[in-house]
Amino acid sequence: MAALGTPFGQMSVAQLQAGLAAKEFSCHEVAAATLDVIEEADAPLHAFLEVTRDAALAAADALDARVDADAFAQAGALAGVPVGYKDNMNLVGTHTTCASNMLESYVSPYTATCVAKTLQAGAVPVGKLNMDEFAFGSSTETSAFGPTLNPWDATRVPGGSSGGSAAAVAAGLVPVALGSDTGGSIRQPASFCGVVGVKPTYGMVSRYGVVAFGSSLDQVGPFARTVEDAALALNAICGHDPLDCTSQPCSVDFTANLSEGVKGMKVGIIPAFMEAEGLSAEVKAKVEEAAAKLEAAGAELREVELPNAKAAISAYYVLGPCEAFSNLARFDSVRYGYSDPGHKDLGSQYEASRAKGFGLEARRRIMLGSYLLSAGVYEQYYYPAQQVRTLITEDYMKAFDQVDCLLAPAAPRTAFKFGEMAEPAEMYLSDMFTISINIAGNGGMSMPVGLGAESGLPVGVQLMGPAFKDENMLRVAAELERIYGPAPVAPGFKAGE
Amino acid sequence: MTQHLTESEVRGIAEYTRIGMTEDEVAQMTVDLNSIIDSLEPIREYQLDGVEPTFHPIGSLSNVMREDVEAAGFTQEEALANAPKQQNGSFLIPAILGDGGDR
Numbered sequence: 001m002a003a004l005g006t007p008f009g010q011m012s013v014a015q016l017q018a019g020l021a022a023k024e025f026s027c028h029e030v031a032a033a034t035l036d037v038i039e040e041a042d043a044p045l046h047a048f049l050e051v052t053r054d055a056a057l058a059a060a061d062a063l064d065a066r067v068d069a070d071a072f073a074q075a076g077a078l079a080g081v082p083v084g085y086k087d088n089m090n091l092v093g094t095h096t097t098c099a100s101n102m103l104e105s106y107v108s109p110y111t112a113t114c115v116a117k118t119l120q121a122g123a124v125p126v127g128k129l130n131m132d133e134f135a136f137g138s139s140t141e142t143s144a145f146g147p148t149l150n151p152w153d154a155t156r157v158p159g160g161s162s163g164g165s166a167a168a169v170a171a172g173l174v175p176v177a178l179g180s181d182t183g184g185s186i187r188q189p190a191s192f193c194g195v196v197g198v199k200p201t202y203g204m205v206s207r208y209g210v211v212a213f214g215s216s217l218d219q220v221g222p223f224a225r226t227v228e229d230a231a232l233a234l235n236a237i238c239g240h241d242p243l244d245c246t247s248q249p250c251s252v253d254f255t256a257n258l259s260e261g262v263k264g265m266k267v268g269i270i271p272a273f274m275e276a277e278g279l280s281a282e283v284k285a286k287v288e289e290a291a292a293k294l295e296a297a298g299a300e301l302r303e304v305e306l307p308n309a310k311a312a313i314s315a316y317y318v319l320g321p322c323e324a325f326s327n328l329a330r331f332d333s334v335r336y337g338y339s340d341p342g343h344k345d346l347g348s349q350y351e352a353s354r355a356k357g358f359g360l361e362a363r364r365r366i367m368l369g370s371y372l373l374s375a376g377v378y379e380q381y382y383y384p385a386q387q388v389r390t391l392i393t394e395d396y397m398k399a400f401d402q403v404d405c406l407l408a409p410a411a412p413r414t415a416f417k418f419g420e421m422a423e424p425a426e427m428y429l430s431d432m433f434t435i436s437i438n439i440a441g442n443g444g445m446s447m448p449v450g451l452g453a454e455s456g457l458p459v460g461v462q463l464m465g466p467a468f469k470d471e472n473m474l475r476v477a478a479e480l481e482r483i484y485g486p487a488p489v490a491p492g493f494k495a496g497e
Numbered sequence: 498m499t500q501h502l503t504e505s506e507v508r509g510i511a512e513y514t515r516i517g518m519t520e521d522e523v524a525q526m527t528v529d530l531n532s533i534i535d536s537l538e539p540i541r542e543y544q545l546d547g548v549e550p551t552f553h554p555i556g557s558l559s560n561v562m563r564e565d566v567e568a569a570g571f572t573q574e575e576a577l578a579n580a581p582k583q584q585n586g587s588f589l590i591p592a593i594l595g596d597g598g599d600r
Contacts, residue, residue, distance in 0.1 A: 109575045202554040216553050245561035246553075314540040317533065325514070334588050339581030346593050351517035358516070364529055367510045371502065371530065384540050386550030391543075393551055424529060425536045441554025467554075 008034050010172035010489050013081050013229045020080045021072040027080040031060035031124045034082040038126060038173050045493065046148050047158075047168040049087050050095050051127040056082070059124045077232045079122030084168050084177040087128040088135060088211040089220075091115050094125075098211050099143035100133045102331055102338045102357030112209025113241045114178060114220045121236035129177060130164030134328065135185055135213045136361045137161050138430040141418065144359055150192060151490035152457055156415040159189030159430075162223070166193040169223045170458075172489035176233050177223045182214045183316050184411075184434030186221050187462055190446035191410035194458025195487045196230045196477065197223050201467050202441035203248040204234075206241030214323035217316075217438045225487040227447075227478045231255045234470070254471055258478035263298030267291070267476065268403035271303055272310065278429055280413040282452035286459040287409050290449050293483050294407070294476065304399040304406070308391040312436035315392070317428060318372055318385035319439070324362075325369025331357065364424065393440040400442075400466035405476045407463060409433045410446035414457035433462060443470040447477045448487045501534040502527060 008016060008030045019025050035053050042048045060080070067075045085091060088098045090108035097103045111119075119125065132142040140148045140163030148163045150156040151171040158167040162179025166189035169177050179186045181199035190197025198221040205220040212218060222233035231254035238250040269291055274284060295301050333339040333353030340352035358366070372381045399406060412432055421427040437444040446460035461480070463473035502510075507527045511518045518526065573586055582589040 106579055109571060109578055242563055246555055246558065248555070311539055311543060314537045318537055318540060333581065334590050336579035337581075343591050346591050349591055350515040354515050355517035363516055364526065364533075366514050366516065367507070367526065368530055368533060370510050370514045381537060381540055383550060384543060384545055386552055387545040387548040388540060388543060389551040390548055393554075423532070425532055428536070
């Protein structure tokens with residue numbers, strides 16, 4: 001049970017729902033108090049781009065009217081739980097800006113399937129969360145509306161691109177948030193902020209209504225402070241959606257095997273990842289420690305090779321920009337989005353609107369993608385990148401013939417300072433351990449395992465599983481949680497106390 | 498650093514992608530893109546003869562069809578709600594040919 005006076009945003013889903021079922025508090029009280037805490041505590045943090053007070057209170061009041069204590073168990077897995085959404089997810093009547101000037105005044109005319117599914121499960125939508133512009137980045141520094149701060153250290157980035165989602169959960173503003181991950185955008189910020197972040201297998205969660213970046217790589221997933229909360233959220237959002245033809249049926253209850261332990265499970269370590277240039281000593285030490293503790297808990301450790309994973313970063317920075325170039329062609333200053341005023345011909349309106357509407361990193365990736373797909377260049381980069389994708393996918397399939405789960409670093413180091421990564425190519429290396437799993441499509445997650453010995457900042461280890469067997473990595477994560485304890489609320493940022 | 502792209506080629510890409518750029522921006526973008534393309538070189542050094550490409554993680558999927566039944570979509574008003582300019586129920590754009598003259 002939560003301590004008396006614990007702010008609702010710092011409770012777990014189970015704690016909130018126990019209190020709601022026992023009528024210690026109502027959904028309205030939870031929503032109103034959470035909104036008040038966000039409006040006060042988020043001013044310095046800047047995790048939220050919009051607080052959706054009316055939508056939250058309406059959802060909470062509808063839940064209160066619908067359920068009495070006895071029926072609460074049927075009200076949905078997320079009934080009464082305040083949830084925040086990355087601002088690339090449409091929720092009807094809210095702004096969906098992608099943290100870009102291009103969409104500053106865009107109001108969603110519909111709701112993304114992943115958001116709708118949380119609402120059907122009883123979630124209370126409290127707001128939209130900051131991100132790198134169009135998800136291009138690893139720090140939220142490319143947000144057109146200013147960065148989010150890391151709740152553990154305000155001089156450092158929260159990671160990205162789903163930095164607002166990770167920071168809001170780490171600061172105790174919400175128990176659950178949704179993010180999206182194209183090359184590490186859930187796992188790297190989860191690692192930097194010390195929370196659980198899950199990128200499910202590609203196809204588990206519908207992408208309908210989530211503004212597209214790399215359509216063959218993007219996947220939506222949850223952030224939470226406990227593995228069970230992440231599993232509950234995953235239960236709510238996964239499954240086939242007629243509006244996304246890549247989404248697959250899913251009948252797994254991801255909470256079912258969390259208490260089973262790891263005895264008899266085979267956990268793989270990738271030696272080349274552990275020896276990678278750029279991996280910090282403190283993160284490496286934490287991954288080794290987690291491996292040893294899993295072994296002590298009954299898991300069998302095995303070394304496995306992913307010989308082609310070293311090509312993943314270059315393959316990703318070919319495929320990602322190519323898909324982004326194609327997806328961002330839709331911003332035409334005519335149907336929606338920023339339109340530069342005063343032009344007498346359409347061509348100059350296009351050029352001025354896209355120049356002013358898109359930030360530098362977005363323009364860089366659009367132009368890079370255009371170049372890489374041009375005649376004569378396509379054969380040199382794009383086509384080989386898709387061939388490399390075959391090799392990486394086969395590597396993972398062979399690895400998962402030998403093991404049930406892989407254990408690796410999530411990010412090469414703990415949270416860096418604002419402005420520290422000045423060169424684009426240097427920033428791109430933040431995702432060196434996360435990208436290959438997006439290329440293959442498998443699920444991966446970051447699990448907090450305490451603080452780094454040198455920096456004193458959160459470290460996440462990455463767990464990866466066979467395609468459509470995401471329950472494997474969650475089961476290992478639950479064991480790590482029993483060993484290390486649930487993710488703490490960032491100590492300097494206990495919102496609402 | 499290898500010169501993969503000249504400033505003139507970058508100007509051409511800007512035109513094709515409909516992104517207006519100043520000369521200074523073209524110069525900086527040329528440096529940035531050449532540096533990024535340099536970092537992509539490992540992809541060209543791979544021995545890939547006979548390897549089939551994978552264009553999508555769910556490779557077994559093709560031509561997913563739905564039943565051909567009517568479903569509600571946006572109303573005209575909803576479709577126009579985010580339009581920067583509209584007139585008589587349509588998106589309003591400046592002239593496509595020429596400068597359009599004064600209106």
